[in-house]
Structure formats: C-alpha cells, structure tokens
Amino acid sequence: MIQTPFTFQQLQAFVTVAATLSYTRAAAALHVTQPAVSMMIQELERRLGVALFERSGRTFTLTAEGERFRIRTVEMLGMVEETLEELRLGTRSVSGVLRIGASTTLGNYILPQWLGRFYHQHPQTRVELFVENTHHVVEHLVAQEIAIAFIEGPCHDSRVVTRRFQKDELVLVCRPDHPWALRQTISLTELEAERVILREPGSGTRDVIVTELERAGVTIDTPLQLGHTEAIKTAVGAGLGVSILSRVACAREIEAKLLAEVRLDSVRMDRWFYCCRVKGKRDSPILRAFLDLAEPEILD
Known part of the structure; x- marks a missing residue:
C-alpha cells in the first residue's frame, strides 16, 4: 500500500x-x-x-x-x-452546482443568455453566477471559489489560462440633448474638458479606457465613479456627465434614443472578452457541459 x-x-x-x-x-x-x-x-x-x-x-x-x-x-x-x-452521477446526465464568475458587462448582458440555454438543456443543475469587477473575479478564480471566469480583458496571472472569445467596442455616450449629440465627432481636447463618469478602479472597462487615453496623451476628469454600469447610464441620462461604455451594455439605450452615441476623434477603443480557468485543473462534467453549449460563442 x-x-x-x-x-x-x-x-x-x-x-x-x-x-x-x-x-x-x-x-x-x-x-x-x-x-x-x-x-x-x-x-x-x-x-x-x-x-x-x-x-x-x-x-x-x-x-x-x-x-x-x-x-x-x-x-x-x-x-x-x-x-x-x-x-x-452514475449516469450520463449532468447535475450539480456550477459556480461562474463574470465581470460586470459580461455578467449582466451576455452570460444570462448562455445560462438560460444551459438550464433549459440541463434543468437538474444549479448555476451560481457571481458578478464583480475583473480584479475580484480573478481573485475568486485563483482561490478556486468559482470554476470559470469571464472577464473584460486579459489576465496576466501565471496560475490562470485564458482564451478570448468575443470582440467588444467601447463607445462615448451622452444624453440626447447634450450639445455633443448633434456633432459628428468630438476631439480629445473637448473630452478632457468634460466630466467623464467611469467605473471604479479594478474594472476591466475602466482599465481599457484609461490605458487607451493615456496612450493618446489624454487625462480625463472623473469626479464621479460608480460601481455599476446601470448606475452610470442613469447618471449620464440625468446630465451628470458623459461616459465611455461597452456597446453591449448600452445598445438598447442608444437604439431607444435614451442615450446618444458620439464618435471620438483619433481614438477607437476595441477589446476582447476572455474566459479563464485555473491552469492544470481538469474540467468537471457540469463545466464541460456548459462549455459545450457556449463553444459556438467562443472564438480564438
């Protein structure tokens, strides 16, 4: 023995x-x-x-x-x-609990659609979705408190393997009666002079915005930082400032003319969404079943 x-x-x-x-x-x-x-x-x-x-x-x-x-x-x-x-399990059926972590944009606007399809196919399962900013989601993943994470930007932790699966565009938005709403483009200088509402530090969306603007030599005024995208959209609609948001998160409001999209001169902010797992850890049957369903959505 x-x-x-x-x-x-x-x-x-x-x-x-x-x-x-x-x-x-x-x-x-x-x-x-x-x-x-x-x-x-x-x-x-x-x-x-x-x-x-x-x-x-x-x-x-x-x-x-x-x-x-x-x-x-x-x-x-x-x-x-x-x-x-x-x-x-003892059979080929899938059951049990699947714990997933997702950063805010993914957790609120993309994952619910996947989870709906998954639960329809596997009604005997239970899924727990934890929605936080990218930094905290990765912390939960490496602590193995969740089985998989979906985040808004690459993860550089050596204990994690990542795979990108969907491209996203960040767009500048204002309320429909803002002077910018009738403009074709806004200069970076004008953006520097405006109040810009962003997510809190640790947010993947914020990281991309700050990095791209710093690369362009722009420093923005962010007097208001909010921990949720829905709160930012409400604040922009109330005239408290403008914001740069994921198109996924504000597409409905733009289509309904509750927010106006404005093009930013000289800067285009694109990013990838990523799915992350702990390096070396084998997928459980329930996670494999979820990934089989989500696979058409995940692109290299």
Missing part, C-alpha cells in the same frame, strides 16, 4: 493559501481558523521535507518547489473532484 505524506485537507489548504497568499483569506474560504491553516501548511512542509513558501515578515511567496507542487496538486484535486462527480 502506498503511504502518502499528506492528507486531502492539507492539499486543499495548500492550494488555497497558494492562491490567496494569505492565511486569513484561506481560512475564511476553507471555513476553518487561521491557526489551523498555518498548522496544516507547517505539517505538510515537514512531511514533504521542503519549504513550499518563502517567508519575509508577514508576506510570503511560493518557492520553486512550492510552485511545482501547486501545479501537481491542482491536477490531483481536479481529478478527485471529477471522479467523485462521476461516481455521484
């Missing part, structure tokens, strides 16, 4: 700490105490005979051995999870 130098609980603790780099957050995710997490990591390192983390004061990072072990551990836990799911 093979004797393993670790327990399943220790592996779960290690992967969670490696994802969060925080004993406090790992303890919260695992629903145990912080000393319990610390003790499991210390015991795991003692049994393996290697240091998995390099500690410096209150901060720590994975060692080279720790990163190699993390990759293999994610694979092992994924295989165990998949096997248990297959044994539980």
